[in-house]
Amino acid sequence: MPRALIERTEAFVREQLGAGDVGHDWYHVDRVRRTAVMIGAAEGADLAMVELAALLHDVADWKFHGGDEFAGSRVASEWLQSQDASPSVIEQVAQIIDLVSFKGAGVETRPATLEGQVVQDADRLDAIGAIGVARAFAYGGHKGRLLYDPLTPPTPHDSFAAYKSSSGPTINHFYEKLLLLKDRLHTATARQIATSRHRYMEEFLAQFYREWNGEDYRPVCG
Ligand code: ADP
Ligand code: NI
Numbered sequence: 001m002p003r004a005l006i007e008r009t010e011a012f013v014r015e016q017l018g019a020g021d022v023g024h025d026w027y028h029v030d031r032v033r034r035t036a037v038m039i040g041a042a043e044g045a046d047l048a049m050v051e052l053a054a055l056l057h058d059v060a061d062w063k064f065h066g067g068d069e070f071a072g073s074r075v076a077s078e079w080l081q082s083q084d085a086s087p088s089v090i091e092q093v094a095q096i097i098d099l100v101s102f103k104g105a106g107v108e109t110r111p112a113t114l115e116g117q118v119v120q121d122a123d124r125l126d127a128i129g130a131i132g133v134a135r136a137f138a139y140g141g142h143k144g145r146l147l148y149d150p151l152t153p154p155t156p157h158d159s160f161a162a163y164k165s166s167s168g169p170t171i172n173h174f175y176e177k178l179l180l181l182k183d184r185l186h187t188a189t190a191r192q193i194a195t196s197r198h199r200y201m202e203e204f205l206a207q208f209y210r211e212w213n214g215e216d217y218r219p220v221c222g
Helices: 003-017 026-043 047-056 071-082 087-100 114-125 129-142 160-164 170-176 178-184 188-212
Strands: none
Touching: 003 026, 003 047, 003 071, 026 047, 026 114, 026 188, 047 071, 047 087, 047 114, 071 087, 087 114, 114 188, 129 170, 129 188, 170 178, 170 188, 178 188
């Protein structure tokens, strides 16, 4: 695959994302691309395919395209066709993009190829840890959601339709997606990176509840 195709794709994606929607700005794509190439190198994947698919993985998100689940692979395929990429490259990238996104706790989205697994792992690593916390609250704020509501428990979604239509408080998203991700990674390299990011989210939640319940106040006695 020519390096020039990857460079032109980078310019195309930057232009498409512009200032970006919430959670999917160019810097998200760039982090996922760099993490994916790093994981791919450790795992022996086809790095050109990994980089190309990572660059295109969020080019059109269903959340901002009228719920169309396949908008991303369609836009990516059209772009690659316009660049005379081979049909097999277009097919592989489209397949990776269709499966990359989380679609609910009970929905299976395991990519068939190592390259797909690497891109999905990199995307998921960017949804956890400190950046994951920041992205979740940015998304919730954009949607006007509550931070937390003790009266609205999280729901494990067993269909993409149910996951898509959920509108619970942002803390619920941790239980519905973010805390589940570390056990759904495919590569040993990603699992290693996930360990400290996962722990950081657990500490964040513990501290959040301590503050919510006023348990971080210790009266000074005597
Ligand atoms: P990804 O780019 O990992 O596929 P998504 O497209 O599902 O992630 O979402 C983009 C970002 O917004 C992620 O960090 C994700 O966790 C966050 N997000 C998605 N849905 C919600 C939600 N209902 N509440 C809070 N954050 C959300
Ligand atoms: Ni993404």
